[in-house]
Amino acid sequence: MSKIWFYMISIGIINSIFMGRLEELNKVIMNETSKGIEFVISLIGIMALWMGIMNIAKESGLVDKIGKSLYSFMKILFPSIPKKSKALSYILMNMSLNILGASNGATAFGLKAMEELQEINKQKNTATNDMIMFLVINMSSVQLVPFTVIKIRLDEGAINPNEIIVTTLFATTISTIIAIISCKLLERRF
Template sequence: MIVIGILGSVYFQNLGELNNALLNESSKAIEFAISLAGIMAFWMGIMNIAKDSGLIEKIGDRLSPIMKKLFPSVPKGHKAMSYIVMNMALNMLGAGNGATAFGLKAMDELQTLNRKKDTASNDMIMFLVINISSVQIIPFTMLKVRGDAGAQFPNEIIVTTLFATIISTFVGIVTCKLFQRRNDK
C-alpha cells in the first residue's frame, strides 16, 4: 500500500502532499500509540494484581461450567484457563491491546494440550473465535479514539457496542460448535 501510494503520488504529481501527510500523520500515530500504551499498562497491571490476588482463580471457578462447555479439552486448574479468563476480561473492558499478551500465553498453553502440533485444536479455534468477536462491556480504546477525534459524546456507543459484540460472540460460538460437531462425525 505504501508503494502504491508513492507511485500514485508520483504519477499524479503531488509528492508535496505525500510528504506533508507522512510528516503530520506519522507524528499523530506516535502520539496515539503512546496514549494507548498508558491504557494498556494500566489494565495489564490490574489483571496481574487480579491474578496474583487469586481473583482470576475465583472468577474462573464461577465461570467453570460455561468454560468447560466452551473448552472441553482443558483440564480443571490448567494455566490455559486462567490466561483465557484474563484475556476475556480485558477484552470485555475494551482493552484489547492489553489482552493480546494473555491471549498469546493462552494459545501457548493450549498448544501444550494439543495432540496434533501442526493443526489447531478445537479449543484453540474456539478461543480465537471468542477473542476476535469479544464482548465489549466498556470499549475503553474506542472511547479514547472517539474522545481524541473530538466526539461530543464519545460514550454514546457503549450500548450498541455491547449489543453487537454479544450477538457476534454468540453467533461465533454457535457456528464454531456446529463445525466441531460436523468434523467430529
C-alpha cells in the first residue's frame, strides 16, 4: 500500500512540474493539510467518548457478558474461535464501535482481535476463514449513526446533517448481509 501512495504522490508532483503547476500544488498541499488536521481534531471528542464508553464496558465485564449471550450467533460467523478466546470480546467491541459510527475508534479493537485470531491460527502465514470473515464484516460494517459523515455534512453547512441516518443504516445493513453470505459461500469453495 505504501508503494501505491508513493507512486501516486510522485506522479502527481512530476505531473505538476511538467505542467507548470507546482505553485498550485503547493497551495493545495498547504490548504488541504490544515483542513485535514482541523477535521481530525474535531473528531477527537466523538472518538474519545465512544472509546471511553467501550473501555468502561470492557473493564466492567459488560462486553464479556454480551459476548456470552451472543456466542451462538458469533459461532455461526466464526466457527473456529474457542469460547474462552479474547478475540470474541475484541470483535464485539470493534463491531459495536462500527455500528455506533466510531469506526476510527474501532480500529484499535480490530487490530487486537486480529492479533488474538493470529494466536489461534495454526498456519501463521495464511489467513483463516474467521480472520477473513471478520475483515469482511469490518469493511462492510453496519452503521447506526455515521458520526463522521454527519460531522462532514455539518461542517459543509447541510441544513439537516442527520437525514442520512436511515439510508445509511439500510445500505450498510444490506452490504453486510451480502458480504457475510458471499464470504460463507466462498469459504465453502476453497
